[in-house]
Amino acid sequence: MAYLLGEKVEDVMCNTTKGVTGLYDYIGDSWCCLFSHPGDYTPVGTTELGEMARLAPQFDSRGTKVIALSCDHLANHQGWIQDVKAATGFDVNFPIIADPGRDTAAQLKMIKMEHRGADTRGLPRTVRAVLIIGPDKKVKASMQYPLSVGVNFFEILRLLDALQVSSAESVHTPVNWVKSQDVIVSPDMPTDAALEKPTFQQGLRIIDLPSRKEYLRITPDPTTAADEEEEAAAEA
Structure with a gap:
């Protein structure tokens, strides 16, 4: 097994x-x-x-x-x-x-x-x-x-990226996601807490759904911003 x-x-x-x-x-x-x-x-x-x-x-x-x-x-x-x-x-x-x-x-x-x-x-x-x-x-x-x-090792790399971003932040990755694309805020995190989270300050969109439930919340990949900050610091 x-x-x-x-x-x-x-x-x-x-x-x-x-x-x-x-x-x-x-x-x-x-x-x-x-x-x-x-x-x-x-x-x-x-x-x-x-x-x-x-x-x-x-x-x-x-x-x-x-x-x-x-x-x-x-x-x-x-x-x-x-x-x-x-x-x-x-x-x-x-x-x-x-x-x-x-x-x-x-x-x-x-x-x-x-x-x-x-x-x-x-x-x-x-x-x-x-x-x-x-x-x-x-x-x-x-x-x-x-x-x-x-x-398919490209899929393994994609999977690894998804696992690493979800382990570092309270996010999930949507279908066909690749690094730097938008991610989904974890259902375990209340919206109020998500809005206050520093790594989500790039923007958080709540998708308006017929059910009126706020479970599909989209935000930019927080690890991309971290990578850009590291690159900027290295160039400074």
Whole structure:
């Protein structure tokens, strides 16, 4: 069974291409994107590693560490990394967990029952999965994909932006939201309190609805204003 939202991930010891580390030590006070593959030298996984390598600076700018997991040996990981570079043109500089015995995958709840006996040794394969883990080591988002479908890392970045803005401020994000677009004031915050909140001073619009209920309250993305203030201070 996969992790539930809000559940704390286990602090597993990871043997990776960058050395041995505890998962908590690796995450530290950062956010983390942990994603898994069914095995090395897989075509979809090769494209995923290359794309994540290309987008790594985007994750870095969001204070997010990246770590992958594949059910194979370190030596195979190193060879696969060379294939990824040849196929995509990008170096994989984030760690890949080696898990030939599936112990780490089992601890991280990344094994599906229907994948048991899937490889030549009769061992189960991991699902193609993504976990977004917060600095508190709790699962903020969890996604699983069929083996035939690659991850859309642009959506992962969008999701990460939404999670970070909602964790920093009392806001929710509407359908198809991307960073810098307007957000929705959380239903848990009374309108009077929202009007007094400094981060909502850019403007708060209450949508007039037939029900006459004031539950759809729109405000500019407060993190965009904070980013602009930081840039202005840096230029001063």
